[in-house]
Amino acid sequence: MLHFRKAEEKDIPFIVQMIADDKLGKLRENYREPLPQEYLTAFKNINADPNQELIVVTENGDDKIIGTLQLSFIQYLTYRGGIRAQIEAVRIRKDCRGKGFGQQMFTWAIKRAKERNAHVLQLTTDKKRPEAIAFYEKLGFKASHEGMKLHF
Template sequence: MIFRKATLNDLPEIIAMYADDELGKTREKFQIPLPKEYLEAFKNISEDKNQELIVVVNETNAIIGTLQLTFLQYLNRLGSLRAQIESVVIKRAYRGKGFGKSMFTWAINRAKEKNAVIIQLTSDKKRPEAIKFYENLGFTPSHEGFKLQF
């Protein structure tokens, strides 16, 4: 597996992966051409030194998964850096084969390389299998999360 920063050419495949999901199919709009909002978001992410949109490719250079790491500077904990992992998805054909664990191992190591002191994530409560997966990786549900949607 190779981990690399996503390029604009990868964007349609990334959005297709997001949309190929029970929750994603209600949130995403996969169509060609992609809606301009995805292109604008990709540009903003690509230009931000604290954002890393990553694709995972196999030996044939096919994209099999993606994740996004955001590095957040805090004042507390002596001005520590935190890593937020989001938008983790693996193509349906590759699920259940250990790629998720490899992706998280890579993300955790990347956060350590950047001297982050915590890596955190959120998971929709409608995804009990994902929550169990995160707990098996050593993540603990230490906080209660809240969201206000607009």
């Protein structure tokens, strides 16, 4: 059985290690020990914001993290002042993949978004991640919009 809890500062090095542990993450992250201060500063900002939930996932009461995700709840005027939930940085430890944990994590995230009265749960994924895209489609996500970014 999976257990979901808000991340604590002590979890941040392992979360960053998971985020950096793939071909795209290696290009944009800076995981090392000691962890660069920018990650701890970001955690403090996330943790202080009631519309941000950085979550870690453990199994069977064990304290060893097997996965992570971040939910952001965005209030806006469209959809009659609706709330949009955004899921980001979904990662599962390499040795825990293929066991159904990802599907369980999304089941939890969908439930959590509904608890916060969100009318939609959205995500973006890099087009270079075809396995992730197939996984999200299997969960019922639709490529309904064309996403665009302007990096600085």
